[in-house]
């Protein structure tokens with residue numbers, strides 16, 4: 871279920887970026903998925919295929935890279951691997967004062983587009999950002 875919402879978000883980021891680049895088609899997408907997000911690659915792919923139909927991102931290759939989970943203990947200063955199911959305390963000193971420093975995010979790292987269409991540049995569209 872979570873994957874549907876996240877995939878909608880991914881697709882809108884991708885389509886916005888493709889539009890900004892005046893791309894006709896999106897060829898590939900590099901996606902970072904943190905180990906602690908709980909998102910399942912196959913579900914993201916499934917929803918992506920479904921949602922991208924009829925958009926410039928249809929048929930794009932989805933490359934998913936897993937980011938390992940990492941935690942930092944604010945009591946003893948240890949940095950440790952955090953894998954789900956997440957333990958709410960430090961594995962070294964049992965302190966509950968831990969902070970997740972990696973693996974909790976999911977985002978589009980980059981996209982590859984087909985922009986062979988000639989840029990007219992006459993539409994007066996300011997570049998994004």
Ligand SMILES: [Zn+2]
Nearest residue numbers: 943946960963
């Ligand atoms: Zn600790």
